[in-house]
Amino acid sequence: MAPGRTATIELIEELAKYDSATVQNAAILVRGYIPASEDYSGPDLKSMTPEFGTIVGVAVTAELTPLTEQRAPADWNDYYDALAYAGLPTVGVLKDVDSVPGRGAIMGDGMAFRHRALGCLGVVVDGSARDVPGIARAKCALWATGRVPGHGPFSMVRHNVPLVAAGLLIEPGDILVCDSDGVTRVPVEIAGDVAKKAAEVRKKEAEMHRYFSTGFNLQKYEAWKKR
Secondary structure (H helix, E strand, O other): OOOOOOOOHHHHHHHOOOOHHHHHHHHHHHHOOOOHHHOEOOOOOEEOOHHHOOEEEEEEEEEEEOOOOOOOOOOHHHHHHHHHOOOOOEEEEEEEOOOOOOOOEEEOHHHHHHHHHOOEEEEEEEEEEOOHHHHHHOOOEEEEEEEOOOOOOOEEEEEOOOEEEOOEEEOOOOEEEEEOOEEEEEOHHHHHHHHHHHHHHHHHHHHHHHHHHOOOOHHHHHHHHOO
């Protein structure tokens, strides 16, 4: 198997050195531009716990209904088992597929403590969360598209499926780089190359930042335009 085709703790730790924007820039250098829907999350997704900075993990996905009880719901334990036995840091990705998405909460503090205990660094919620201070106390990073105080009959519909969260297509096993800007998706197949390019992107940007902030004058400005 070619390098970069299997997620490893070393690869995740390397990507965790960078923010989501740097990783997105690096991915462009590796495979060119792709539709935003396959690349990074949209503006509806908000970081609810920015104090935790950047987290990186493999995606574990599930679709939920917080208002409508399912006749044949999926087993929650299967989802939690996927977190527990991933063998790598994980990011839960939960999507509200009820008739009125976002009207009920699909993430709360009790779930946050369980996620963290099973090695999950944080949760991306396409829908609403509640108990956000408690989620923060659990040290579970949280991104969500809304907040509400309650839910009704709560069911898991399916898990381990591709889904769209905040305009981003996420496949189970994708590497997700999450921070205050949102989520950048890194398919495992290119993750090794992206991590290498991210170092180049950071070096180039640091040089530019220094150029425009240290002793800058119009002579330097004219010199920059000729590069």
